[in-house]
Amino acid sequence: MSTRSLTKDTMPLGAPGVRRSRLSRRAVRWTQTVVxxxxxxxxxxxxLWILSASVKDAMGIFSSGxxxxxxxxxxxxYARAWSDAGFDRYMLNTIxxxxxxxxxxxxxxxxxxxxxxxFRFLGRRLLVGVLAATMFIPTGLFIVPVVELTDLMGLLNTxxxxxxxxxxxxxxxxxxxxxxxxxxxxxxxxxxxxxxxxGFLRTFFRIMLPLSGPIxxxxxxxTFLATWNNFFLPLVFTFSVPENRTLAVGMLAFEGTNSTxxxxxxxxxxxxxxxxxxxxxALQRHFVEGIAGAVKN
Amino acid sequence: MTATLTQRNLRHGxxxxxxxxxxxxxxxxxxxxxxxxxxxxxxxxLYTVWPSLSSVFYSMLDWRGLGTDRSFTGLTNYERAxxxxxxxxxVGVTLLIIAVTVPVRVALALVLAIMLNNPRLxxxxxxxxxxxxxxxxxxxxxxxxxxxxLDPSSGPVNALLELIGISPxxxxxxSDTALWSVMGVHxxxxxxxTMIYWLAALQTVPVTLYEAAELxxxxxxxxxxxxxxxxxxxxTVIIGLLTVVETMQIFDLVLTxxxxxxxxxxxxxxxxxxxxxxxxxxxxLGYAATLGVxxxxxxxxxxxxxxxxxxxxxxRKEVLA
Numbered sequence: 176m177s178t179r180s181l182t183k184d185t186m187p188l189g190a191p192g193v194r195r196s197r198l199s200r201r202a203v204r205w206t207q208t209v210v211x212x213x214x215x216x217x218x219x220x221x222x223l224w225i226l227s228a229s230v231k232d233a234m235g236i237f238s239s240g241x242x243x244x245x246x247x248x249x250x251x252x253y254a255r256a257w258s259d260a261g262f263d264r265y266m267l268n269t270i271x272x273x274x275x276x277x278x279x280x281x282x283x284x285x286x287x288x289x290x291x292x293x294f295r296f297l298g299r300r301l302l303v304g305v306l307a308a309t310m311f312i313p314t315g316l317f318i319v320p321v322v323e324l325t326d327l328m329g330l331l332n333t334x335x336x337x338x339x340x341x342x343x344x345x346x347x348x349x350x351x352x353x354x355x356x357x358x359x360x361x362x363x364x365x366x367x368x369x370x371x372x373x374g375f376l377r378t379f380f381r382i383m384l385p386l387s388g389p390i391x392x393x394x395x396x397x398t399f400l401a402t403w404n405n406f407f408l409p410l411v412f413t414f415s416v417p418e419n420r421t422l423a424v425g426m427l428a429f430e431g432t433n434s435t436x437x438x439x440x441x442x443x444x445x446x447x448x449x450x451x452x453x454x455x456x457a458l459q460r461h462f463v464e465g466i467a468g469a470v471k472n
Numbered sequence: 473m474t475a476t477l478t479q480r481n482l483r484h485g486x487x488x489x490x491x492x493x494x495x496x497x498x499x500x501x502x503x504x505x506x507x508x509x510x511x512x513x514x515x516x517x518l519y520t521v522w523p524s525l526s527s528v529f530y531s532m533l534d535w536r537g538l539g540t541d542r543s544f545t546g547l548t549n550y551e552r553a554x555x556x557x558x559x560x561x562x563v564g565v566t567l568l569i570i571a572v573t574v575p576v577r578v579a580l581a582l583v584l585a586i587m588l589n590n591p592r593l594x595x596x597x598x599x600x601x602x603x604x605x606x607x608x609x610x611x612x613x614x615x616x617x618x619x620x621x622l623d624p625s626s627g628p629v630n631a632l633l634e635l636i637g638i639s640p641x642x643x644x645x646x647s648d649t650a651l652w653s654v655m656g657v658h659x660x661x662x663x664x665x666t667m668i669y670w671l672a673a674l675q676t677v678p679v680t681l682y683e684a685a686e687l688x689x690x691x692x693x694x695x696x697x698x699x700x701x702x703x704x705x706x707x708t709v710i711i712g713l714l715t716v717v718e719t720m721q722i723f724d725l726v727l728t729x730x731x732x733x734x735x736x737x738x739x740x741x742x743x744x745x746x747x748x749x750x751x752x753x754x755x756x757l758g759y760a761a762t763l764g765v766x767x768x769x770x771x772x773x774x775x776x777x778x779x780x781x782x783x784x785x786x787x788r789k790e791v792l793a
């Protein structure tokens with residue numbers, strides 16, 4: 176193994192066996208790291224700047240320009256966003272909606288993935304075909320009927336209506352992930368279970384579902400991310416019920432009504448972003464594996 | 473699996489066993505099989521399949537808002553849409569964003585991924601995390617915050633420009649710069665996901681190949697040109713397509729950063745649909761559905777033609793090889 180890097184020297188090294196010295200290779204690697212580190216710092220800088228602006232006062236934001244360190248700390252910005260602007264409520268809404276959606280998606284996708292992988296039922300091909308065909312439907316195409324459907328069911332101004340819409344539309348990838356996993360589980364396992372007299376449900380819940388732990392964690396993490404960050408549906412579903420807003424929709428409302436309260440805005444943004452960022456840092460491996468899976472499959 | 477052992481099954485001697493294998497459809501299946509499908513069929517049918525189909529019906533209505541009277545108008549909405557300069561403009565803006573940001577993202581992310589894929593690079597994991605963090609941040613909130621980061625009078629970006637001696641730029645307030653600013657933020661936000669795609673692709677390249685090439689005296693560039701690139705070609709198509717499809721739906725960022733303005737310079741189709749359905753002075757749900765259907769058609773055409781192009785290229789390569 177050597178440095179797999181795009182170094183400037185594109186000259187071939189000539190005769191086989193001629194190696195660049197260890198020292199120069201290490202130097203190249205460190206130079207790369209330094210360059211990348213500068214770029215990476217610029218990459219996270221806007222987020223850091225928002226965090227720092229959330230503890231400055233309006234004057235401090237204006238005068239400190241690029242500096243990340245506040246001259247004086249103003250935690251009252253957080254109090255303003257949390258209780259006065261209603262972000263305590265928005266946070267609770269977002270948590271309820273996200274957790275419920277994730278639970279529904281995992282249960283329905285695991286169940287569907289299992290029977291698609293293991294059984295030849297009527298309409299199996301049609302179902303898989305329809306799932307695959309609807310994978311890339313833009314939200315703009317179905318937003319109007321979804322709103323009307325929810326309105327007809329009398330759920331337009333409720334959490335339930337939004338949760339159903341969020342867990343109903345999409346998540347095709349999750350079904351296919353489960354189906355792919357269950358189709359690779361050796362059949363002998365189930366046959367042994369049947370021999371022991373386990374029924375359909377027991378086989379699924381005692382053997383198959385526990386086996387699918389890695390897939391479940393991927394689906395949980397990706398669905399959580401997509402739902403927590405969703406904006407189009409919650410925006411349209413909470414027009415007439417401000418108290419049901421999620422964090423992202425609440426941010427837009429806050430910007431609309433307090434456009435001059437920049438430190439409050441920064442605090443509200445920090446409050447809204449921190450949970451998902453901390454969760455990502457804690458579960459980084461699952462996020463990355465889940466996303467990488469999209470390419471590998 | 474556990475097929476109910478009916479008389480017929482017994483006569484035919486099919487015992488309960490594995491079934492996904494070559495079992496014909498008329499084998500009796502446990503009712504649980506269908507029960508397991510109910511939630512997905514129901515939710516998916518209600519919230520994805522039915523809306524896609526009913527959009528076509530709604531698109532032929534004059535329908536001013538939820539709960540109001542609707543009248544059938546045939547193809548009037550389509551005539552209006554095809555003659556609507558704002559609709560065409562929105563499609564153009566969406567395609568321009570794709571044409572600019574997708575190649576930039578795919579290429580830059582590849583360079584990053586190749587550097588960060590080196591296991592001996594110090595701090596590689598930390599650097600990956602840094603590039604990935606914006607991906608996780610809520611897009612709508614990033615959009616709102618960027619209005620503030622790019623502010624001409626006190627945002628940090630203009631503070632930096634001032635340091636270099638450039639007079640402040642009203643990034644989002646001028647129709648010359650707003651679209652480019654949105655594209656810049658979009659690339660910044662989503663670069664990390666494309667990088668992860670490439671890292672996954674690079675994992676598939678066997679290390680032994682590089683070792684062999686090194687023994688043969690290939691330099692870094694030689695290894696890249698003769699091993700990495702050829703093996704990554706099929707992934708380029710997948711990653712490019714994924715990125716195009718993601719970019720078609722650039723609703724959150726545009727709505728929060730600019731709302732489609734100034735002077736419609738950043739009006740992408742999804743924002744225009746939203747605008748016509750819920751935000752315009754006189755909303756028209758029927759017309760919004762028409763725009764949605766047309767946008768769906770544009771998406772299918774674009775993805776389909778990209779797939780065709782990549783197939784033709786591959787076929788030609790095979791002929792040459």
